[in-house]
Amino acid sequence: LAKTTQPISMDSYEGQEVNITCSHNNIATNDYITWYQQFPSQGPRFIIQGYKTKVTNEVASLFIPADRKSSTLSLPRVSLSDTAVYYCLVGDYGGSQGNLIFGKGTKLSVKP
Amino acid sequence: GAVVSQHPSWVICKSGTSVKIECRSLDFQATTMFWYRQFPKQSLMLMATSNEGSKATYEQGVEKDKFLINHASLTLSTLTVTSAHPEDSSFYICSASGTATEAFFGQGTRLTVV
Numbered sequence: 001l002a003k004t005t006q007p008i009s010m011d012s013y014e015g016q017e018v019n020i021t022c023s024h025n026n027i028a029t030n031d032y033i034t035w036y037q038q039f040p041s042q043g044p045r046f047i048i049q050g051y052k053t054k055v056t057n058e059v060a061s062l063f064i065p066a067d068r069k070s071s072t073l074s075l076p077r078v079s080l081s082d083t084a085v086y087y088c089l090v091g092d093y094g095g096s097q098g099n100l101i102f103g104k105g106t107k108l109s110v111k112p
Numbered sequence: 113g114a115v116v117s118q119h120p121s122w123v124i125c126k127s128g129t130s131v132k133i134e135c136r137s138l139d140f141q142a143t144t145m146f147w148y149r150q151f152p153k154q155s156l157m158l159m160a161t162s163n164e165g166s167k168a169t170y171e172q173g174v175e176k177d178k179f180l181i182n183h184a185s186l187t188l189s190t191l192t193v194t195s196a197h198p199e200d201s202s203f204y205i206c207s208a209s210g211t212a213t214e215a216f217f218g219q220g221t222r223l224t225v226v
Contacts, residue, residue: 032213043118043205043217044156087155100146100207100215102156 004088004103011109018075020106022088025069030092033064033071038085038105047086048073075108083110114140116208118218125196125225133191133221135206141186142208146215147179150203162189196225 005023012018024033032051036044048055050062050071061074075082085105115138125131135145144163148156160176162168162183170176178200180192189208193200201224209215 034214036217041203041220041222043116043207043220046214046216049214100209101158102148104155 003101004090006086006088006103006106008104009107009109011111012078013111014079015077018078018082018108018110020073020075020086020088020108021070022073022103023070024088024090027068027090028092031090032092033062033068034089034091035060035062035071035073036087036089038087044087078108078110080110080112083108114138114208114210114212114216116142116206116216116218118206118221120221121219122222123224125223127197127225128195130192130194131196131223133193133204133206133223135189135191135208135218137187137208137210137216140208140210140212142189142210143186144209144215145183145189146207146209147181147189147191148205148207150205150220156205159191193223196223198225201225 034049035047037047038044048060048062050064052064055062063072085107087102087105117136119134146161147159150156158171159174160168160170160181162181164183164186168181183189203220203222205220206218207215
C-alpha cells in the first residue's frame with residue numbers, strides 16, 4: 001500500500017492560490033491519486049483525481065510529475081470556506097481493488 | 113458526484129447495548145464499501161473493507177465480533193457496534209466504490225455511548 005506524506009498544516013489568506021504537495025514514493029502502476037476535503041463532523045468530499053500530468057476541474061487543479069512520486073493540489077483564490085483538512089490518497093481504482101488508507105492530512109486555515 | 117447516504121447522523125446509546133449504522137449508495141452499485149472510525153482531531157482510521165456478498169476484511173486491531181459488518185446488497189452495508197462501551201464513542205464514516213475510479217463518502221455518524 002502506497003503511503004502518503006503531507007504537511008500537517010498550512011495558512012493562507014483569502015484570494016490567494018494554495019498549493020498542497022503530497023509525497024507518495026511507493027505509488028504502484030495501477031494507482032490513482034485522489035484528493036478529498038473534510039470539514040469537521042462531516043464525511044470527506046471528493047475534490048479531484050488524476051493518474052498523470054495535469055487535471056483540472058471547476059474547483060481545483062492537480063499536478064502530477066512524470067515519476068508520479070508526488071502530486072500537488074492547487075486551489076485557486078481560496079476563501080474562508082476552504083478552511084478544512086485535505087487528504088491525499090493513493091490507490092487502485094478508488095479502492096475497489098484495494099484499501100483506502102488515509103494519511104494525517106493537511107489542515108488548511110484561510111484567514112481574512 | 114455519486115451519493116452515499118449514512119443513517120443515523122448521530123446516535124446516543126447506553127453502555128452494553130448494540131447500535132446499527134446503515135450506509136447506502138443511492139445512485140450507483142457499490143461493489144466495495146469501507147468503514148472508518150475517526151476520533152477528534154485525528155485522521156480517518158480504516159476499520160474494514162467489505163465486498164458485496166463476501167465477509168468483510170478487518171484491519172489489524174479491529175475486533176470483528178464487536179464491529180459486525182454486513183454487505184448483503186450492492187447498495188447497502190451495515191455496521192453494528194455490539195455491546196457498546198464509552199470508548200467506542202467516535203465518528204463512524206462509510207465509503208462506497210463501484211465501477212468509477214473514486215470512492216464516495218457518507219456524511220458520518222456520531223456515536224456517543226453513555
